[in-house]
Amino acid sequence: MTIEIQDPIDTKQRILDAAEILFAREGYHGTSLRSITGEAGANLASVNYHFGSKESLIEAVFSRRLEPLNVIRRERLEQVRKEASEKGERPAASDALRAFIEPTLSFRDSGPGAEAFVRLVGRALAESDDTIRKAFMRQMEPLFHLLYDLLAEALPELPRSALFWRLHFTLGALSHTMCMAGRMQILPPGVAPVVETPALTALLLNFLTAGMEAP
Amino acid sequence: MTIEIQDPIDTKQRILDAAEILFAREGYHGTSLRSITGEAGANLASVNYHFGSKESLIEAVFSRRLEPLNVIRRERLEQVRKEASEKGERPAASDALRAFIEPTLSFRDSGPGAEAFVRLVGRALAESDDTIRKAFMRQMEPLFHLLYDLLAEALPELPRSALFWRLHFTLGALSHTMCMAGRMQILPPGVAPVVETPALTALLLNFLTAGMEAP
DNA sequence: AACCGTTTAAAACGGATGTTTTAATTGTCC
């Protein structure tokens, strides 16, 4: 029987924490392994030792948070479908959108670093680097597909190609909102600088539901 | 009286053309001056000679296309306001959105390189590099402000902070649409891979107008 | 033809990058 003496914090995790914040702030190409290991208080070589490469590192940054988050989002989406089928009704588009978006935006209040991660993910869809964008899409595609199917059930009279594009518009609005979590740029007079996550979620859902249900 | 003999194409312009395409494809940090001058058939030092620095280069890439495009968008926006005031009515939100979005999406059919530029601009709002995002915003902010004011006239009962966020959702959807000009990733069955610009514009305007006018 | 400002060409500069290699250190089990 041995007592597991763990480092103040595990090096691997410290690297993930630092990489998450720096990737979110400076972008993938704008962040060097030296700045990451410097911030993490680790040796330069430790990234390649623990993760193999810079590319594998950002994939690990993605999946560490995305895996549990996607479990939640998947559960919520399937719950919407289940409840609708129990009532023998079609699911509501607003419920489908809420099931996806509420956990997404709420996630930034879920702990230190989560806000940076939300900004990082918001930028991932527009990422110019093919490898990174595809690594992100690989983790998200099944969930996007589930959301697409659920919305198709909610809006059966909407042509599939229109639904497809409306989902893209939705993801664009969502990811842009994620990018700007907390970081406001120019505020017109009479606009409060910060909005609480629940209020922002409600605003976004109102907007997207109306767009999704447009004639 | 001298006859201006111009190079096959001006070096400065060849560099702008190559930079536009490469910045759009690989991102700012992902594109080297060597790849730009290589593609342009110019000497490495010519970028610093003609533009001063890499940063000034991308600003020139932005403003070369943004200046004429913004003239058009401004004219269209002010025309909407003028026509409404002539009729003594409020401008329609759909007209305001169309005045901004139609020239934006149509721009990608306006010549070689324009499609790359549209993708580059679509990514600019989510750019991680502060200098670049701000250089872009400096050129766009007056126009965003004009659009904001026009929408405020169109929707006087909508609280300003709600309008502010709806405009952000709108810009998110628009910039994401610009990013994906032509480049489709995953297509569900039954969805046509390509959509003509006018049809796509109509789809986006339907979506955004409904969202903007939501209760 | 000689001059001169503008542009192009080639090379070098200093520094930063991701990755690899080689040693030292640590902790665990026999």
Add this chain to the structure above:
DNA sequence: GGACAATTAAAACATCCGTTTTAAACGGTT
């Protein structure tokens, strides 16, 4: 306590970067 694997540390590696410098070539004017 010694052997062994896992981890950390330090240094070197090759390469690429944006920028600058120095020369050469060009074009029009006098």
